[in-house]
Structure formats: structure tokens, C-alpha cells
Amino acid sequence: MSLAVSGRIAKSKPAVNFNEMRWIWIDKFVEFHSGKSAVAVKNVTLAEEHLHDHFPGFPVMPETLMIEAMAQTSGILVGEAKKFKEKVILAKIKKAVFFDYIKPGDTIKLEAQIESITPEGASTTGKITCADKIIAEIDLMFSHIDQNLAGKKFPDENFVFTDTFESLLRDVLLSGASPSEPGSEQN
Amino acid sequence: MAMSRNEIFKDVQEILVDALGVDDDEVTTEATLTGDLGAESIDFLDIVFRLEKTFGIKIPREELFPAESLMNNPEFINNGKFTEKGLNELREKIPHTDLSTFQNDPDINKLGNLFTVGAIVKYVETKLNAA
Numbered sequence: 648m649s650l651a652v653s654g655r656i657a658k659s660k661p662a663v664n665f666n667e668m669r670w671i672w673i674d675k676f677v678e679f680h681s682g683k684s685a686v687a688v689k690n691v692t693l694a695e696e697h698l699h700d701h702f703p704g705f706p707v708m709p710e711t712l713m714i715e716a717m718a719q720t721s722g723i724l725v726g727e728a729k730k731f732k733e734k735v736i737l738a739k740i741k742k743a744v745f746f747d748y749i750k751p752g753d754t755i756k757l758e759a760q761i762e763s764i765t766p767e768g769a770s771t772t773g774k775i776t777c778a779d780k781i782i783a784e785i786d787l788m789f790s791h792i793d794q795n796l797a798g799k800k801f802p803d804e805n806f807v808f809t810d811t812f813e814s815l816l817r818d819v820l821l822s823g824a825s826p827s828e829p830g831s832e833q834n
Numbered sequence: 835m836a837m838s839r840n841e842i843f844k845d846v847q848e849i850l851v852d853a854l855g856v857d858d859d860e861v862t863t864e865a866t867l868t869g870d871l872g873a874e875s876i877d878f879l880d881i882v883f884r885l886e887k888t889f890g891i892k893i894p895r896e897e898l899f900p901a902e903s904l905m906n907n908p909e910f911i912n913n914g915k916f917t918e919k920g921l922n923e924l925r926e927k928i929p930h931t932d933l934s935t936f937q938n939d940p941d942i943n944k945l946g947n948l949f950t951v952g953a954i955v956k957y958v959e960t961k962l963n964a965a
């Protein structure tokens with residue numbers, strides 16, 4: 648989910664080919680309860696180039712990318728709730744509190760819940776943990792941008808949910824239960 | 835026991851402090867959400883969600899902050915101003931707002947000024963009493 652793109656969508660076709668944008672900050676979903684909650688994991692590695700600069704000699708995952716990872720976890724949860732028909736855009740960071748660092752070699756767990764969802768948008772709550780230790784609490788608001796009150800038009804193509812995201816849901820799909828079935832649980 | 839207007843105000847104040855990142859002394863009854871408190875469009879949805887959660891009420895779309903259904907009707911708006919018919923529609927749709935100043939110059943750009951902290955308190959009070 649490319650979350651900072653709204654300013655670029657002036658023409659009928661997006662200026663960027665979003666299908667080719669490799670901007671994914673979670674590795675896979677391990678739980679998915681349609682319209683309710685989801686859990687994703689990410690393995691952090693020194694193969695991520697930016698960690699060498701953030702910071703030299705002290706590599707830690709940037710907090711901004713933790714927010715992005717949570718936005719992708721929550722955003723896919725919100726998108727799936729409306730069968731990926733809506734263009735779901737991060738509209739507001741309600742809360743972002745960080746308690747500890749994430750270092751290379753860590754596996755982080757991102758848990759997201761839908762708090763409210765309406766035709767216009769949704770609010771979510773989320774926490775990031777590492778080995779059951781709390782790392783961050785991140786609450787977000789998403790807008791269904793085609794439903795905006797200004798009546799602004801966006802391209803028909805759903806540039807938010809592209810094929811790129813399919814692989815993330817593969818595990819929860821393969822384990823037999825559709826992510827659209829509430830109450831199914833996978834680990 | 836029913837909540838007093840002051841108790842509702844305190845809860846609304848806390849909601850707006852959290853949602854808009856303002857200080858509690860800025861959240862006065864007369865303060866307008868957009869003009870004084872800097873609310874943007876997504877904040878209105880955030881405020882609606884928080885009010886629903888805090889007060890245990892359901893707020894239908896366009897009930898607290900109607901805009902779309904009014905703006906797109908040429909009978910209600912002429913030359914950027916509300917017509918008499920439009921003003922009547924406002925009186926009916928948003929009885930929680932104070933139209934006494936607005937009706938002298940019903941410019942659509944000033945519609946946002948109607949949405950004050952006091953209007954939210956009044957709306958919540960009506961909702962709670964109806965429940």
C-alpha cells in the first residue's frame with residue numbers, strides 16, 4: 648500500500664506504476680479475521696540497506712517504518728473488509744508511541760484491530776511486539792477516498808491494492824480458511 | 835442517570851483535545867472546529883467515531899456534520915449562498931447549531947463556523963435524551 652501518493656494522482660493514470668513499487672514492510676499474515684483483526688510478522692535483517700545508515704554502528708528499524716508496517720497490516724485488514732473495492736489511504740496517525748528498539752535479527756509481530764468502519768473510512772488500533780515485549784502502540788485512521796465529501800474523482804484502477812500484496816495473504820489463504828471467513832484462526 | 839450538559843462538555847472537550855491535539859482551554863463552547871481548532875476532513879470522522887465510543891451512541895452519516903447532501907442541491911444553494919429553502923433545510927437538519935448569525939450572510943464558505951464545540955455538546959445531549 649503506497650500511503651503517501653494522494654498528491655500525485657492528478658491524471659487518469661497514476662504517474663507511478665504501483666504494481667512495480669516494492670514498498671512492503673511486512674513479510675506475511677499469520678492470522679486474519681475479516682473485518683475484525685489481523686496479525687502480520689516481519690523479520691528484520693541487516694540486508695535492509697537503510698539499517699546501515701540508521702544508525703552507523705547502531706542499526707535499528709526506523710519508527711517511521713514501523714508506522715508504515717502497521718499501516719500496511721491495518722490497511723489490508725480495512726481493505727479486505729470491503730473486499731478490496733475501496734481505495735484505502737492512510738489519513739491520520741492518531742497515536743504512535745514507541746517503547747523499545749527493533750534490531751536486525753528480530754522478528755516483530757504486528758497486531759491490528761478495526762475499531763470502527765463506515766462507508767467513509769475506518770479507525771484501527773495496533774501494537775507491535777517482539778518476543779512478547781511491547782515495542783509500539785500505533786492507532787490509525789484510513790479514508791475510503793472515493794467516498795470523500797469533496798466529490799474529488801480518482802482513477803478507476805485500484806492503485807492501492809495491487810498484486811504485490813497477494814503473497815502476504817498466501818499463508819492464511821492456503822491453510823484452508825478464506826480470510827473473509829470471520830472466526831477462522833491460523834498460526 | 836442522565837448526564838448533565840457540563841459532564842457532556844467535559845467528555846467532548848477530552849475527545850477534541852485527543853483528536854485535534856489542542857489544549858483544553860482552547861476547547862470552549864464557542865470554538866469552531868475548523869476555524870479555531872484546525873479540524874480537517876478526516877478529523878470529523880475521527881470525532882464521530884470517538885463520540886460514538888465515549889457516549890455509546892450511533893451517529894448516522896451526515897447527521898452531525900451534514901454537507902454533501904446540502905451542497906449538491908441547487909434549490910438550497912444559489913450563487914454560493916444558502917437560499918431561504920436551504921436555510922430551512924439547515925434548521926431542520928442541524929437543530930444543534932446556532933443559525934442566528936449565519937442566516938444574515940449564509941455564505942457556504944462560512945458553513946464550517948456552525949460546527950462549534952457547543953453544537954456537538956447539544957447534539958450529544960439530544961441523542962442521549964432520545965435513547
